[in-house]
Amino acid sequence: MQPILPFLPARIRGLIERLPEAAGDRLEEIRVREARPLEVVVGGESRFVSPDGALTLEASRGYRPSKEDGLKLLDLLTGHSLYTYEEELRRGYITIAGGHRVGLAGKTVLERGEVKHIRDVGSFNIRIARAVPGIARELLPAVWDESAGTVHQTLIVSPPRQGKTTLIRDMARTVSEGAVRGNAPGSGQRVGIVDERSEIAACVKGVPTFDVGPRTDVLDGCPKAEGMMMMIRSMSPEVLVVDEIGRHEDAVAxxxxxxxxxxxxxxxxGRDASDVRDRPVMRRLLEDGVFSRVVELTRSRQTGARFTVRDASGRKLAELNARTLTESGRAPC
Structure with a gap:
């Protein structure tokens, strides 16, 4: 929580700091909406925050952020300079140090039919990034290509907030360390991360703040399609890692x-592999054999993270549970 607190207006920061310790350790989202109750997501469950810092299911008891709270929050997030964050405002989110993404909603300003930026921001969704070392442990053997001595081309599919970024971060770390093959000397591979939203590695001045492995290079804040080509030409990775693909340019790269x-x-x-296949760009990638493994990621409080591994045709190859727990004892991702 410490990297996030300086970006919160004093009143909201005080409420978050007063949350029960167990809730703070499991905090996933802080949703600030002007004139509507302050909401948090704790361990996958939604609660409102009362003016005395207590958690409640009753919206009527929640603290209602003022217009001044929203203006101050946006000012802090943009370092007192909205102009320098024009591109982020156009895309609808800001990434802050530590890989935490802040989604924005408000009045869109259009130019030639396209979104230029967002003004009168009235809603903020602060998504808290956490590393979960070991989350990929059970999955990676199922996407290992023994004949090639490396990993399969692998697509991770899940709805939002299921832990895709957390998972590929740990996949990158594990492959880079060589832990897929028991940390045998020299078994690690060169990994290149194209981190368009600064969420996978959470670089600060070019240096990752998350552990992404000893043989990993990161291209931070670069569009995925261009970044993949740059990484291949400049760093000759054996494995590339990218988040949230779906555009034609991504497919070409x-x-x-x-x-x-x-x-x-x-x-x-996507909900699952069949849902992803309904999109023309993704269907083409699968039909062309770009991905030989598709992993459907789901999670619940009861089972934690669950992986269903399929081949390119959709045939189920394995179904696995991630058994790693965080220090607070909750299910991962």
Whole structure:
């Protein structure tokens, strides 16, 4: 929580600091909406925060952030300079140090039919990033290509807030360390992360703040399609890691990576593999054999993270549970 607190207006910061310790350790989101109750997501469950810092299910008891709270929050998030964050405002989110993403909603300003930026921001969703070392432990053997001595081209699919970024971060770390093959000397691979939203590695001045492995290079804040080509040319990775693909440009870059002999870990939003196939760009990638493994990620409080591994045709190959727990004892991701 410490990296987030300086960005919160004094009143909201005080309420978050007064949350029960167990809730603070499991905090996933802080949702600030002007004139509507302050909401937090704790361990996958939604609660409102009362004016005395207590958690409640009753919206009527929640503290209602003022317009001044919203203006101050936006001012702190943009370092007192909205102009320098024009691109982030256009995309609808700001990433702050530590890899925490802040989603924004408000009045959109259009130019030639396209969103130029957002003004009169009235809603903020602060998503708290956490590393969960070991979350990929059970999965990686199921996406290992024994004949090639490396990983399969792997697509991770899940709805939002299920832990895709957390998972590929740990996949990158594990492959970079060589832990897939028991940390045998020299078994680690060169990993290149194209971190468009600064969420996977959470770099500060070019240096990752999350552990992404000893043989990992990060291209921070770079568009995925261009970044994949830059990474291949400049750092010759054996494995590329990218988050949230889906555009035509991404597909072209992934095809080029395949032709260059580079393996890829990528994520995409979707309920499952069949949902992803309904999108033309993703269907083409699967039909062209860019991904030989598709992993459906789900999670629940009862089972934690669950992986369903399929081949490119959709045939189920394995179903696995991640058994790693965080220090607070909750299910991972």
């Amino acid at each position: 992934l095809q080029e990576a395949l032709h260059a002999g580079v393996r890829v870990f990528a994520t995409a939003h």
